[in-house]
Amino acid sequence: MEVKHILLREFLNNDFAVSTEDGDKLFHEIKGYLDSNQKVSLDFDGIVVVITAFLNASIGSLYNNLYSDQFIDEHLLYENVSDSNRKYINLVIDNAKKYFKNVDGFDKNTDDLLNG
Amino acid sequence: MAKVCFSDRIKTNAEGFQQIISKFNEVCDYKESIIEIDFSDVSFFDANFAAIIGVYLERLEELGNIIIFSFTKNSEKVQHTLQRNQFLVQRGYPSLVDNFNTCVPYRKFRSVDAAGFQQYIITDFIGIEGFPKMTADLGKKMVESVYEIYVNATTHGQCNYIHACGQVFIRNPEKPLQFCIVDSGKNIKENVSEHFGKDICSTDSILWAMELGHTTKVNETGGLGLGLIFEFVKLNRGILQVVSHDGFYQFKGGNVTTTRLNSPFPGTIVNLTINLADTKSYYLSNGS
Numbered sequence: 001m002e003v004k005h006i007l008l009r010e011f012l013n014n015d016f017a018v019s020t021e022d023g024d025k026l027f028h029e030i031k032g033y034l035d036s037n038q039k040v041s042l043d044f045d046g047i048v049v050v051i052t053a054f055l056n057a058s059i060g061s062l063y064n065n066l067y068s069d070q071f072i073d074e075h076l077l078y079e080n081v082s083d084s085n086r087k088y089i090n091l092v093i094d095n096a097k098k099y100f101k102n103v104d105g106f107d108k109n110t111d112d113l114l115n116g
Numbered sequence: 117m118a119k120v121c122f123s124d125r126i127k128t129n130a131e132g133f134q135q136i137i138s139k140f141n142e143v144c145d146y147k148e149s150i151i152e153i154d155f156s157d158v159s160f161f162d163a164n165f166a167a168i169i170g171v172y173l174e175r176l177e178e179l180g181n182i183i184i185f186s187f188t189k190n191s192e193k194v195q196h197t198l199q200r201n202q203f204l205v206q207r208g209y210p211s212l213v214d215n216f217n218t219c220v221p222y223r224k225f226r227s228v229d230a231a232g233f234q235q236y237i238i239t240d241f242i243g244i245e246g247f248p249k250m251t252a253d254l255g256k257k258m259v260e261s262v263y264e265i266y267v268n269a270t271t272h273g274q275c276n277y278i279h280a281c282g283q284v285f286i287r288n289p290e291k292p293l294q295f296c297i298v299d300s301g302k303n304i305k306e307n308v309s310e311h312f313g314k315d316i317c318s319t320d321s322i323l324w325a326m327e328l329g330h331t332t333k334v335n336e337t338g339g340l341g342l343g344l345i346f347e348f349v350k351l352n353r354g355i356l357q358v359v360s361h362d363g364f365y366q367f368k369g370g371n372v373t374t375t376r377l378n379s380p381f382p383g384t385i386v387n388l389t390i391n392l393a394d395t396k397s398y399y400l401s402n403g404s
Contacts, residue, residue, distance in 0.1 A: 018263045019230050020271060051260050052340040053267040060337040084256075084398075088344075095329050096337045103335065 003039040003077065006030075009046040017050045023057025030058070034067060034075055045080040052088055059089060060096035069097060117150045118143045125160040128294055128357065128387055130364050130375055136165055137359070138379035140172040148180040155187050161194040163283040164296040166203040166222040168385055170279035171300045174224070175382070183207070201281060217244055220282030220295060227270045227278055227299070236280070237262065248284055248291045250392045257348050257398045258293075258390055264341030265297045265386045271333075275301025275383065290391040292354070300383035304360035307332040318363025319374040326358075326365065326372075345388070351398065355389035 006029065009015050012022050026042075033040045044050070062072055081089065120139045126132045143151055153169070155161070173183055185204065187195040198204045199212040203222040221240050225232050241262070242255055250258075269278050282295035308321035311332040316324070324330055328343030349356045349367060358365040362380040366373050 014234075016234055016263075018234075018267060020267060021230075049256070049259055049263060051263045051267065052344065053264060053271070053338070056337045056340065063337075064335070088340075091340060092337070095340060099329070099337045 001039055003041050004033045005041050005043060007043045007045065015046055015048045017044075017047050017054045020053050020057040023054040023061075026058035027061050030062065030076065031066070034062070034072070037075075039075045039077060041077040041079055043079040044082070044085060047085075050085045050088060052092055055088055055092040056096070060092045063093065063096035064100050117152065118146050119152045119154055121154045121156075122158045122161075124157060126158060126162060126165060127160065128162045128164060128296075128355075128389070130366070130377070132162065132165065133168075133357075133359050133364060133381075133385070134377045134379070136168050137377060137381045140169075141379045144172060144175055144382070146176065146179065146181055150182045150184060151176055153183060153185045155185065155191045155194050158191045158194050161197065162294060163197045163201050163203075163219065164281050164294040164387060166198060166201060167279040167281040167296040167298045168381075170203070170222060170224055170281070171277075171298050171383060174277055174279070174300065185209075197283075201283070203281065216286060217247055218284040218286055220244070220280075220284075220293070222279070222281040225278045225280070227275055227301075230270075233266055233278070233280075241282070248286060248293075248392045251395055251397075253396075253398045254352075254390075254392065254394055257352075261345045261348055261388060261390075262295065262297070264345055265388070268341055269297060269299040269301070269384065269386070275299040284392065289393060290353075291393040293390045293392050294387060295390070296385065296387045298383065298385045303381075303384050304358070305363065306361070317376075318361040318380075319365065319376060322358050322360055322363045322365040323372075323374065326367075348398065349388070349390075351396065352391050352394050354391055355387075357385075357387040357389075359385040359387075 008017055011026065011029065030040050078089065120143055122135065122139060126135055176183060196212055199209050200214045201219040201222050202211065205211045223236050237259060242259060266278060279298045280296065282293055284291060284293045304325050305316065305318040305321040308324055309316045326342055326346060329339045331338030345356060346367060350370065356367040359381050362377045364375045364377050
C-alpha cells in the first residue's frame with residue numbers, strides 16, 4: 001500500500017506547528033487519506049516548535065470516533081519526531097482517547113471537582 | 117479630565133496586579149476625556165506590566181479618550197524603562213537604547229495575526245542580540261510555553277488584540293525573565309461558568325482550568341498546554357500567575373495560592389517568570 005507522505009514544514013509553509021487553524025487544515029488532509037483507506041506518514045523534519053494546541057486539532061480530533069484506535073495506529077505514521085515531540089503526541093492521543101470514549105463522563109467528573 | 121495615580125513600587129505580585137487593575141477600573145468607562153496616567157510617585161515598575169496597561173489604553177482610546185503620561189525626577193527610571201521597551205515610544209516618546217538587552221519589547225497584536233506573533237518571538241524574544249544565554253532545552257520549552265498561552269488567549273478570549281511584554285533581571289543570579297501576555301476578551305470565569313451552565317467563582321474557575329486535560333471547548337480535546345507549562349515552571353522553579361476577572365492564581369515554589377482581587381480585570385492576564393540561568397535538561401524521561 002502506498003504511504004502518503006506529508007512534510008509538515010512544506011504543508012504548513014512554516015517551521016512552527018502551533019496554531020489550531022493549521023491543525024484543522026492538517027486534520028482534514030489526513031482524514032481525506034484515511035477515509036480512502038490510505039496510510040499517511042507525518043514528517044516533522046525541520047519543524048522547530050510544536051505545541052499541544054496544534055496536535056489536539058490535527059491528531060487528537062482523529063480519535064473522535066471516526067475510526068477505530070487500531071485503524072489510526074496502523075494508518076497514521078510519524079517520521080523525524082524528536083523525543084520531546086513524541087511525548088506531546090502520545091499525551092494528546094492518550095487524552096483524546098479518554099475524552100472521546102466518555103465525553104459526558106469526562107465533563108461530569110470535572111463538574112464533581114468544582115462541587116467538591 | 118481624569119487621573120490614574122500610581123504609588124511607590126509596582127511589582128509582579130497580587131498587590132501589584134491589584135493596584136494597576138483597581139486604578140484603571142476607576143476610569144475605564146470615561147468617554148472623550150483626557151486621562152492622565154501619573155507615574156510621579158512610582159520609583160519601581162515591573163516593565164512586563166506595560167502589557168496590562170496596554171489593554172486598558174486600548175479600551176480608553178476606543179472610547180475617544182486622549183491619554184497623557186506624567187513622570188517626575190523620582191520616576192525617571194520608570195519612564196526610561198518604558199521608553200526602552202518601546203511602550204512609550206508608540207505614544208510619541210523618543211526611543212532609548214536597551215544597553216543591557218533586558219527588554220522583551222511591548223507589542224500589541226491583532227488576535228488573528230499569528231505571523232506577527234511568530235516574528236515577535238523570533239526577532240524580539242529569543243532573537244535579541246545579547247539576551248542572557250540559556251540552554252537550547254530551556255529556550256525551546258520557554259517558546260512552547262509562550263505559544264501555548266498565546267494560542268489559549270486567541271482561542272478562548274475571542275478578543276481583538278493580544279498585548280505582550282517582558283523584562284529580564286540580569287543582576288539576579290537566576291536571571292529571571294518576567295513575561296506577560298494579556299487579552300481583553302472573554303475571561304476564564306465566563307468560559308467555565310458557561311461551560312457548566314452555572315456561576316462559578318473566578319478562583320475556582322482558574323483552578324479548574326489549570327488541571328491537565330480540562331477544556332471548555334465542546335466535543336474537542338484540549339487543556340494540555342497549561343498543564344505542561346505548570347510542570348515546566350515547577351522544574352524551573354519559576355512562577356506562573358493568572359488573573360482572570362477578580363481571581364488571582366499563583367504557582368510558586370510548589371505551592372498554589374489563590375485570592376480574590378478587589379476589582380475585576382476585563383480579560384485574562386498570564387504572567388510567566390522563568391529562570392534563564394537554569395541549566396537542567398527538560399526532555400529526559402521525567403515527564404516534563
